[in-house]
Amino acid sequence: MSSGLTSKYIEIHQVEQTFKTAKGSFPALRDINLSVARGEFVALIGHSGCGKSTLLNLIAGLTLPTHGTLICANKEIKGPDPERGVVFQNHSLLPWLTCFENIYLAVERVFGAAETKAQLMARTDAALALVGLTAAAQKRPGEISGGMKQRVGIARALSIEPKVLLMDEPFGALDALTRAKLQDELLAIVQKTKSTVVMVTHDVDEAVLLSDKIVMMTNGPAATIGEVLQVDLPRPRDRIALAEDADYAHYRKAVIDFLYTRQAHVEKLTA
Numbered sequence: 001m002s003s004g005l006t007s008k009y010i011e012i013h014q015v016e017q018t019f020k021t022a023k024g025s026f027p028a029l030r031d032i033n034l035s036v037a038r039g040e041f042v043a044l045i046g047h048s049g050c051g052k053s054t055l056l057n058l059i060a061g062l063t064l065p066t067h068g069t070l071i072c073a074n075k076e077i078k079g080p081d082p083e084r085g086v087v088f089q090n091h092s093l094l095p096w097l098t099c100f101e102n103i104y105l106a107v108e109r110v111f112g113a114a115e116t117k118a119q120l121m122a123r124t125d126a127a128l129a130l131v132g133l134t135a136a137a138q139k140r141p142g143e144i145s146g147g148m149k150q151r152v153g154i155a156r157a158l159s160i161e162p163k164v165l166l167m168d169e170p171f172g173a174l175d176a177l178t179r180a181k182l183q184d185e186l187l188a189i190v191q192k193t194k195s196t197v198v199m200v201t202h203d204v205d206e207a208v209l210l211s212d213k214i215v216m217m218t219n220g221p222a223a224t225i226g227e228v229l230q231v232d233l234p235r236p237r238d239r240i241a242l243a244e245d246a247d248y249a250h251y252r253k254a255v256i257d258f259l260y261t262r263q264a265h266v267e268k269l270t271a
C-alpha cells in the first residue's frame with residue numbers, strides 16, 4: 001500500500017526534547033528519526049508517559065524541539081499551521097457555539113480572506129456531511145454524545161483541508177462500540193481524502209487496523225523509537241474479516257511483544 005507513496009513528506013531528523021522542570025531538566029525524547037510518506041497513516045504507540053504526545057506536538061508545531069529539525073512538505077516546522085490539522089482526545093469544542101459554528105470558525109480563519117460567506121458555509125456543510133452530522137449542525141456540544149463531539153472535532157480538523165491530520169488519542173475517551181464505529185468512519189474518510197495521518201494511540205488493535213506503519217516507542221525518560229512495523233494489510237480493511245486473518249494476528253503479536261515483553265523488561269531493569 002505505502003510502497004507507491006512519495007517518501008519523506010514529514011521528515012524528523014535527530015530530534016531531542018528536554019523540558020525544564022522545578023527539579024531540573026527532564027529529557028523526554030532523544031534521537032528521534034522518522035519519515036512519513038504522503039498519504040501514509042502512521043500510529044505512534046508506547047507506554048504511558050513515553051513521549052507520544054510530545055512528539056505529536058512537535059509535528060503540530062505547538063512546541064519546538066531542543067535539538068534537531070522537523071520538516072513538512074519541504075518546509076521546516078516552526079509553529080502551528082493550517083496545513084497540519086490537530087484532533088485532541090477531549091475534542092476541544094467551544095461549548096457556546098453550535099457544531100456548525102465551531103467548524104465555521106476554523107473555516108473562516110483559513111479561507112475567510114479569499115472566499116465568500118456562501119463558500120465558507122458550503123465548506124462547513126461538507127465537513128459536517130463527511131462525518132454524518134448534518135442533522136446535528138445546530139446543536140451545541142452539551143447536547144450531543146461524546147462520539148458525536150469527537151466527530152465534530154474531526155470534521156473541524158478536516159474542514160481546513162490540512163495536508164496532515166494529527167490525532168492525539170482521538171477515540172481514547174469513547175466506549176468500545178462507538179470507538180469501533182468512528183475507526184471505521186475514519187478509515188472511509190481517509191480513503192476518500194487521501195490524508196496523511198499521524199495518530200497517537202494506546203490501542204494495539206486500533207493501530208493495526210488503521211495504520212500503514214506503527215512507530216513503537218521505548219519507555220522514557222529519554223524515549224526514542226524502538227521499532228517501526230510496516231503493516232501491509234490490503235485496503236479497504238474490514239474489521240470482521242481481519243479478526244480471523246493470520247497476517248493481522250502476526251502484526252498484533254509483534255506490537256504486543258514489543259510493548260509487553262521487550263519494553264516491560266526494560267521497565268524492570270530501570271526500576
Ligand SMILES: Nc1ncnc2c1ncn2[C@@H]1O[C@H](COP(=O)(O)OP(=O)(O)OP(=O)(O)O)[C@@H](O)[C@H]1O
Nearest residue numbers: 019021026028047048049050051052053054055220
Ligand atoms: N511541558 C512539560 N514539562 C515537563 N515535562 C513534560 C512536559 N510535557 C511532557 N512532559 C513529560 O514528558 C514525558 C512524556 O510525556 P507525554 O505526554 O508526551 O507522554 P505520552 O506518551 O503522550 O503519555 P500518555 O500516553 O500517558 O498520554 C512525561 O514524563 C511527561 O511528564
